[in-house]
Amino acid sequence: MAALIERAAQPNITVQILPFAAGEHPDLGGSLTLFTLPDQPLVAYLEGSRFGSVVEDREEVMRRRESYDLFRAMALSPRDSEAMVRAAMEDWKAGRPPRT
Known part of the structure; x- marks a missing residue:
């Protein structure tokens, strides 16, 4: 997940996450x-x-x-997508189930 955040910082890459909560x-x-x-x-x-x-x-x-x-x-917007990835990283470190 850290590598995803690193790549998203490059000017030619945009990361946007479509969370499960968005539906089918x-x-x-x-x-x-x-x-x-x-x-x-x-x-x-x-x-x-x-x-x-x-x-x-x-x-x-x-x-x-x-x-x-x-x-x-x-x-999600690129900023909110990055926040979701960072939250998932924190959840993973703490052993909590991921937020979706």
């Missing part, structure tokens, strides 16, 4: 990476516990981008 989301249970390259179309990469796939279809990529935007809107 249609894309819950996997990861989404959006690749943006100069002069290239946006590409999505989806990954779950048993699969990984590259999405290049423009309409599907746009749906994934909308999903990503919704995740960010539901997530």
Whole structure:
């Protein structure tokens, strides 16, 4: 968790946590990476516990981008995300169950 906080301090990295308290989301249970390259179309990469796939279809990529935007809107701010990570670190040190 300390490494996550260190990386979040870099100017090109933004960490936002979507806590369980935010509720369910249609894309819950996997990861989404959006690749943006100069002069290239946006590409999505989806990954779950048993699969990984590259999405290049423009309409599907746009749906994934909308999903990503919704995740960010539901997530904590970068400052609140860092506070949540620090609180989890303190809970872990003290042997308490994590706050969600």
